[in-house]
Amino acid sequence: MKPVLVWFRQDLRLSDNPALDFAVKSGRPVICLFVLDDQSPGAWKWGGASRWWLHHSLAALDKALDGRLVLRRGDAAKIVRALVKEGGADTLVWNRCYEPFAVARDKSLKSDLSADGVTVQTFNAALLHEPWELKTGGGTPFRVFTPFWKAMRAMDVAKPLAAPRKLDLQKAKSEALKDWKLLPAKPDWAKGFDWTPGEKAAHAALYDFLDDVKEYGRARDLPDRDGTSRLSPHLHWGEISPRQIWQAVTTHGHSGGSETFLKELGWREFCTQLLFHNPTLPELPLDKRFEKFQWRKSAKDFEAWTKGKTGIPIVDAGMRQLWQTGWMHNRVRMIVASLLIKHLGIHWREGQAWFWDTLVDADLANNSANWQWVAGCGADAAPFFRIFNPVLQGEKFDPRGDYVRRFVPELKAVPDKFIHKPWTAPQPPAGYPAPIVDLAQGRERALAAFQALKR
DNA sequence: TGAAATGTTGGGGCG
């Protein structure tokens, strides 16, 4: 019996995995493959934090597959074709990716292999609805979230598939995961990461979150609280599917919190379809006027931002949380992004690149769509003049300064009253920098630059 | 999923 080759990509799970399910139900032996591809043209090479996650997630998947996951490195299309031959497979299946370079790669691989007489089948494992499914009345893709969400909310969501009960796995030569050197060595900047990658941990995170989902509407905005789901990296690597999350949340009982959370899954789908329909989203502003925007170049300011040494407490806390844990609370992501783009006038792509490298949940669609959203040049974006004041944001969402003190120990002794603006304290804390930008001046400079653009 | 500037209103202190 000829085996079926399952090419794993961003679907590192056994349950609700339609490609794997199809292969198993064929009743034939299955070869499971993952390819580390750092060379396909146009591909965004995984960042450091993503690699850390990928290492552990592959280890978990391999364990679930009784150590029979086949690992190969190189040009993905070439390797897949080679393994089809080598394993004697006449059928190849995978779950679809939606990044433009992946779509192009997969499309040509499918047509090549089909021409060779190999059956190729692809499935949807990553989304509630395909990016081409939801259209406006005019038949075009949505560019505004609210009507998109209304249309999406009205759709039925498919029920998730169970994990295969029995796997008949065929072996093939595999590289050793440790040889891929996906983990940082010296220095080991990931030692503070508090994450457990893998399918099991993803479901544990979901069930933890279900206890709190009622409070999500309020709690998700408070960075010191554990009010968010923390599912994003699991979702990115497909250790859990949005269908599974959707079903769990909708059957868990209705509340305002669950509706707000489902809407976040909606934003994820919105971003994915934006990138799918706008392949240049990671590089070019959707709003063409911004192509002429005069961005400031300042390696010094950018470095202060990345290191969490801007002298603005909520920003520094966020940037240090990112560096230490590979993740940043979403409210704080908006604040740090706003400071970089607006007050410092630095190009959103620089911030995007930093997030791409340091976030464990780095996702091309979400990352680029949301940076453009903050910059005001994206689809349905925040207007450029909507500028966050990090002092007010801090006072509003971290009123006691607990979040700030957790990540910026220099500020431990600063009284609550000054915790978000220590430069105004009678005794400014030693060892903590003065703000690298005057917030009022930064705001004015940003507004002036925006005015110049409109002219 | 803003913030600041500007405008309006109404209660209270006070001559």
Add this chain to the structure above:
DNA sequence: ACGCCCCAACATTTC
């Protein structure tokens, strides 16, 4: 009792 001013509190406009 009345007008005047001050200034919160809230609303609206502007960036």
